[in-house]
Amino acid sequence: MAVLRSLLTAAFLPVQLCMLAFHYRMGRLRAARAAGDRGAISIELALAVVVLVGVAAAVIVAVNRLAGNVTNRVPHDQTVPAPAPAP
Numbered sequence: 310m311a312v313l314r315s316l317l318t319a320a321f322l323p324v325q326l327c328m329l330a331f332h333y334r335m336g337r338l339r340a341a342r343a344a345g346d347r348g349a350i351s352i353e354l355a356l357a358v359v360v361l362v363g364v365a366a367a368v369i370v371a372v373n374r375l376a377g378n379v380t381n382r383v384p385h386d387q388t389v390p391a392p393a394p395a396p
Contacts, residue, residue: 323367331360 334357341349 321371324364324371327360327364327367331357331364334360
């Protein structure tokens, strides 16, 4: 269980970093909305979308990396059993 936890932590670290950036952008958006600055609101929304695309990319990379690790650990059997004859 500890190995799995460390593997997941290492794989999803970029996701966590991107989510921190997203929460920062949302805080800046709330401050711009409170100040009534429409230009800052649109800029912060655009930057939040860019960060969310980064989160999606980080999730895809993490899942592919985990899938690759699992695929490498599964033993490959070269022989395929023949189907049973029909009665």
